Amino acid sequence: MTAEPQSAASPLIHLQGIQKVFLTDEVETHALSEIHLEIAQGEYVSIAGPSGCGKSTLLAILGLLDTPTGGTYTLNGNQVANLDHSARARIRNREIGFIFQSFNLIGDLTVFENVELPLTYRGLSAGERKERAMEALEKVGMSHRLRHYPSQLSGGQQQRVAVARALGGKPSILLADEPTGNLDSKNGEAVMDLLRQLHREGATICMVTHDPRFARHADRQIHLFDGRIVEELVEAR
């Protein structure tokens, strides 16, 4: 399967002049300034930069976990920068798939229940949830560990379950914040292979990483410095 070419006129994500200012103890931190960014359907974008340059903040805004202080954010043609809490939760649930550095599986739930969890917030029937969760788990090769608890899995396995959880909702985009940060290199590579595989199958991915080896997997590499995009490399294929 190959990625469908996306017309530049209607990108999946369009950020225009996004800025984020944190106010703590009367001190302003300009975490992001004047970010312009477009991500097309099916693209694989990586974000790199030194610690504290605003990568996670950008991802949080993309994932509607946080709201920008200024600028516009268009997702699938809709303005989403200033929606209320409930609408943002709904969009997170339907359009966004998160993959975290620390996996963030819920310890009390089994592998299957973890993957099923976002689907329960959507009011899908049990049968449909099961079908989708199983499909996602098969994709990441974890369908044989349904009844295990996260603590019974290795780090690499846990992250694969986390990827399945992100996939289960068939999101418009997968957002990953240093998904290999807590993994050894062998497991890290396995997860990266998995993401590349998903991309090949059509998934749109935006991933934060500071490992240049993995950044090269992406179609585009964006470099942040001090809250600004300083460089954009398009990988020649």
Added chain:
Amino acid sequence: MNLRQILRQWAKSPGFAAVAILTLALGIGANTAIFSLVYGLLLQPLPYREADRLVQVHESVPARGVDRVPVAVPNLIDWQRQSASFEGLAGLRHAEYNLTGQGDPRRITGARVTANLFSLLGVNPLLGRTFTAEEEAFGKHFVVLLSESYWRSSFGADPGVLGRSLLLDGGSYTVIGVMPGELRLPSRNTQVWTPAGFEPEELELRGNHSWWVMGRLKSGVTLEQAKVEMNGIARRLGEQFEDVRDFGVTVIGLREELVGELRLPLLILLGAVGCVLLIACANVANLMLARSAARAREFAVRAALGARRGDVIRQLLSESLVLSLSGGVLGILLAWWGVTGFVGWLPEGHLLSTGQINGSVLAFTLGVSLLTGLGFGLVPAWQVWRTDLTEVLKDSGRGTTEGLRRNRLRNVLVVVEVALALILLVGAGLLLRSFSRAQRVDPGFKTEHLLTATLALTDQKYPTEPQKAQAILGMVEQVAALPGVESAAAVFGLPFGRMQSKVTFRIEGRPAPAAHEPDNANYRQITPGYFRTLGATLLGGRDFELRDGPDSARVVIVNESFLRTFFPGGAPGQVPSARVSLDGTNNWIQIVGVVRDIRDGGLTQPVEPQMFMPMSQQCWGLASLVIRTRGSAETLEGPVRRAVLTIDGEQALDQMRSMESMVDDTLAQRRLQAVLLGAFSALALVLSAVGIYGVMAWSVSRRTQEIGIRMALGAQWSDVRRLVIHQGMVLTFLGVALGLLGGVGLARFLAGLLYEIQPHDPPTFGWVTVILIGVSWVACWIPARRAARVDPLVALRTE
């Protein structure tokens, strides 16, 4: 860990220490308070020498299921002569005297006692001497002993009171001594004691049961042996004398006699506060668990520095002991305050007013505090024992949220709390509903705007019955003429009053009843207009009139219960044309009227058959005035007193009170039980709500990460709230299920205290469940709201 370190710890989290100490203080305080009542009533040694050998001896009528009948004097004398079980048997009888010659005439409360009573009890006079055997004889009996409090209040504690004389019922009695305050027989209010001075006819009449008898068992003789012996004597007397044909004897320990029906409610209350304390312990244990979990790193570091597990546990235990002792001290203050207030609120002379915080109570509190401290201290200590402290240090930044299964212990504690609270609520609910039922009972007459007062005419002044009746009718007439009085009447056997009497009788044309058949009725003497004044309903026949005098045909009015018992099958209110005889002669008395039942023995007592005689045909000189007033009953007290004095300038009125307050008194016991159990179950409810809140709040704070992740994955606020409330409600429902089972068990104990409420009363169980679930829902709602405020960004953070 020393005290200073503990205090420093508390200073760092003052909220924890404050909540823990306050919770413990409430639990320990409640226990201290109730224990002080239990101690005062059930455990405290009675102020008599070797009081465990003191007994109360009653006559009984086993065939009628009556186990306590006062004793007739000839029987007492025969018992004294024939029994070998006792060192002695003494008689006493409540008496009231008209005290004159000291300002306005007054009623004072006293008792006639046999001379051996004081030596039998082992009570010595404070001043002077007690009675000699000679003074017991009729005619030689004009000597009197004063109670300490009467001596202090009326004689300024003057030692010179000895040798002075008191005019009691017109007789001059010489004061020979003062008895110490501990002597509370026959009642706490007794002001004077006089010698028995048995009158000649008292010595004759075996059917006149009116004396209390106390005995001291010989050492080595058991209650059982005494019972057997006494019943043997009673049987022999029964064969000899027709009047005591079916009589037996009940022998009962003095404590049992005094405490009587308060024992069960008190023990139930003690159980209730025990539950409250358990809940308090569970709460504090939970707080300690939360803290020791938060301090796991501290413990781990200590362990790394070479502390052994035992050291950490000792630290936890000493901290919990300091907590519980602090709670104990505050609890004593709360209890002192509560008991003082409670005793002050009780009616004068109530049995429970012996409650006070004394040395024994303090020792109890100390014991409870230490046990409590160990109880809730062991829980976190055990937790620490189970965890490998060195693991705690390694444990960091794992890829999953922390499991909740570790909290199983805390959840169990919450479930238990909820169950205990529910049990107490069930008990309180049942008692409250019984109380409200009892309160709504129709007494059969109108209790409002009714003033009552009691008087006793002396034989000295009014030797014959017609003279007595004349005087009482005169007083009624005077009172009825007062402005503000609608009508007035007099009665012997006032509803809810102290003077009650029963008679046995025969019905004309019927054979004498067999032993198991009813043959008696309550006996009342009334003046015309009594029923109208009371607001009672005459169902048929006629009321008494002035023409029912000493020389006209004798008449009687009976109540519905009388008809039901003796003339079943007749139409209600239909006056049977029948005659009865009270003295076994052919002196027949015609039934002329039927009155609707008046519940005058207590609102929740079944109504017994009653006979009302016209006072003009039979009058003992003991009577209560009942006065229907236009306005508030109390305002007429002065005018009524003066109106009576116009007929007899020496006549004292006693116990002047409104009927409403008398009705209220009959509910006092129920109210007391319901209020106390209600208060403690409310406390239990609050504490368990705090417990649920604490566990849920703690759980939410521990689950912040998880909640953030859920929100990042698209959970709505309502999803998050539901998550938390669901967790809390599962615990609640488990507790409720357990509690309902326990409640059914408790209700069985309570059955005897209930009135027209079944122990498994569905509305009580239903409401209590609803209330508890509601409260715990609110307790979950607050942390649930906090959970919904978690920022989903935490999901992105990595430690």
